[in-house]
Amino acid sequence: QLTEEITSKQIAAGQRAYELDREHVFHSWQAQGPFSPMTILKTEGSYVWDGEGNKLIDLSSQLVNTNIGHQHPKVIAAIQEQAGKIATIAPQHVNDARSEAARLIAKHTPGELNKIFFTNGGADAVEHAVRMARVHTGKHKVLSAYRSYHGGTHLAVNITGDPRRFASDHASDGVVHFFPAYPYRSYFNSTSLEEETTRALKHLEDTILLEGPGTIAAIILESIPGTAGIYLPPPGYLEGVRELTKKHGIVYIADEVMAGFGRSGEWFAVNHWDITPDLMTFAKGVNSGYVPLGGVAISPEIFETFRERVYPGGLTYSGHPLACAAAVATITAMEDEGLVENAKRLGEQIIGPRLAQFAKDHPSVGEVRGTGVFWAIELVKNRETREPLAAYGGSSPEINQVVGAAKKAGLLPFANFNRLHVVPAMNIEDEVLIEALDRLEQALIVADSFVE
Numbered sequence: 001q002l003t004e005e006i007t008s009k010q011i012a013a014g015q016r017a018y019e020l021d022r023e024h025v026f027h028s029w030q031a032q033g034p035f036s037p038m039t040i041l042k043t044e045g046s047y048v049w050d051g052e053g054n055k056l057i058d059l060s061s062q063l064v065n066t067n068i069g070h071q072h073p074k075v076i077a078a079i080q081e082q083a084g085k086i087a088t089i090a091p092q093h094v095n096d097a098r099s100e101a102a103r104l105i106a107k108h109t110p111g112e113l114n115k116i117f118f119t120n121g122g123a124d125a126v127e128h129a130v131r132m133a134r135v136h137t138g139k140h141k142v143l144s145a146y147r148s149y150h151g152g153t154h155l156a157v158n159i160t161g162d163p164r165r166f167a168s169d170h171a172s173d174g175v176v177h178f179f180p181a182y183p184y185r186s187y188f189n190s191t192s193l194e195e196e197t198t199r200a201l202k203h204l205e206d207t208i209l210l211e212g213p214g215t216i217a218a219i220i221l222e223s224i225p226g227t228a229g230i231y232l233p234p235p236g237y238l239e240g241v242r243e244l245t246k247k248h249g250i251v252y253i254a255d256e257v258m259a260g261f262g263r264s265g266e267w268f269a270v271n272h273w274d275i276t277p278d279l280m281t282f283a284k285g286v287n288s289g290y291v292p293l294g295g296v297a298i299s300p301e302i303f304e305t306f307r308e309r310v311y312p313g314g315l316t317y318s319g320h321p322l323a324c325a326a327a328v329a330t331i332t333a334m335e336d337e338g339l340v341e342n343a344k345r346l347g348e349q350i351i352g353p354r355l356a357q358f359a360k361d362h363p364s365v366g367e368v369r370g371t372g373v374f375w376a377i378e379l380v381k382n383r384e385t386r387e388p389l390a391a392y393g394g395s396s397p398e399i400n401q402v403v404g405a406a407k408k409a410g411l412l413p414f415a416n417f418n419r420l421h422v423v424p425a426m427n428i429e430d431e432v433l434i435e436a437l438d439r440l441e442q443a444l445i446v447a448d449s450f451v452e
C-alpha cells in the first residue's frame with residue numbers, strides 16, 4: 001500500500017535501482033550473495049521511505065551520522081550554494097568553507113585543540129592521528145581497547161577491537177589491545193563501578209609497563225564506545241587514562257567519530273568528564289554525513305612538532321569545499337536551534353526513563369545505558385547469566401526476528417550482535433520519538449519470547 005508521499009513512479013525507479021545494485025554494487029561488510037539490502041526512496045527529518053513506500057522512523061540515524069536528521073534545508077541550501085561557487089579545489093589552497101568550518105570546530109573542541117586537519121571520514125582521521133602521534137613521540141606502538149571500532153582502513157581496522165579486524169590483523173603494525181572498562185560484562189570480575197575503574201586502570205597501566213612506555217606512541221579510545229555497545233566509561237576511568245598517558249609520555253587520542261558533535265548531549269563526549277585529549281578524531285555528525293568529511297583536532301604541543309617539520313601525510317580532498325560548507329551549515333544549525341541541549345533533554349526526559357521502564361517490563365532486557373541520543377539496549381536470554389541473544393561477533397535467528405519485528409512495526413533500527421541501539425537525530429520531534437519507542441517495544445515483546 002502506497003503512502004501518499006510516494007508515487008508508483010518512484011517505486012518503479014527504486015525497483016530498477018535494486019536490480020542494478022544486485023548486478024553491480026559490492027557492499028561493505030557483507031557476504032554479497034545472500035545480502036538483500038533495503039532500498040530507500042526518500043528521506044526527510046526523522047523519516048525514511050523504503051522500496052515499497054513504507055514510511056519508517058529512522059532510529060539509526062543511518063550509521064549514527066545524521067545527527068541533525070535528513071535533508072535539513074539549511075544544510076542542503078549551503079551545499080547547493082557552495083556547488084555554484086567553488087565545487088572543488090586542491091587542498092593547498094585556502095577556501096572560505098574550510099577556513100570557516102575549522103573555526104567553528106575549534107570553537108567547540110575542548111581545551112586548545114584549535115588546529116584542524118581535514119580527512120574524508122573517520123578511518124583516515126584515525127590513521128592520521130596515529131601518524132601524528134608517532135612522528136611527535138618518535139615511538140611506534142598504539143594501544144587500543146577490545147570492543148571498539150575505529151574504521152575500516154588497514155591501520156584503523158587493526159586498531160579496532162571487534163571481529164571485523166580478524167581478516168586484516170596478520171600485520172598488526174604495533175597495535176596492542178587491552179580490556180576496556182565495561183561494567184555490565186566486566187573483564188575484571190568487578191561488582192561495582194568503582195572497582196571496575198580501579199581494576200581497568202591497573203590493567204591498562206600493567207599493559208603499558210609490560211609493553212614498555214618508551215615504545216608506545218598513543219592510546220586511542222572512543223570516549224563512549226559506539227558500535228561496540230554504547231557502554232559508558234565508569235566514573236574516573238577516562239580521567240585515569242588521561243593521567244596515565246601524561247605520566248608515561250603517551251599521546252591520548254580521543255576517537256569522537258560517533259560520540260562527537262552533540263550525540264551524547266554535549267558537543268563532545270569528553271566534555272562529560274572534563275578531559276582534553278592531545279588529539280581528537282571526528283567525522284559523521286560534523287556535517288551529518290551529507291558529504292563525506294572527517295578530521296583531527298590537534299593540540300598546540302603536537303602542532304609545534306609540525307611547525308618547521310613537514311607533516312608526512314595529505315589527501316586530495318582535505319577540506320573539500322562541499323563537505324566543509326555542509327559542516328558550517330550543520331554546526332550553525334546545531335547552535336541556532338539548540339540541538340546539543342535538545343539531545344541532552346531527549347536523553348534525560350524521554351529516552352532514559354522509557355528505556356528504564358523497558359528494563360523493568362521486559363525480561364529480555366539485560367541492561368539499558370546511554371546519554372543524549374546515544375543509547376543501547378542489551379538483549380539477553382537470561383538475566384542471571386547475561387547470556388546474550390546473539391553471540392559476540394555474530395547474529396542469531398532470535399535477534400534477526402527482533403530486528404524484523406522492529407521494521408514491521410515501522411522502524412529503521414540499529415542493531416549490533418545482541419544489542420539494539422536507540423540513536424535518533426538530535427532534533428527528532430518528541431511525539432515521533434515517543435511513537436518510535438512504542439514501536440520498539442513491539443520488538444522487545446518478540447525478544448521476551450526467547451527468554452529461557
Ligand code: PLP
Pocket residue numbers: 063120121122123124126149150151152222226227255256257258259283284294
Ligand atoms: N571511529 C569510530 C568511533 C566510528 O564509529 C567509526 C565509524 O563508525 C569510525 C571511526 C570510522 O569512520 P568511517 O566509517 O567514516 O571511516
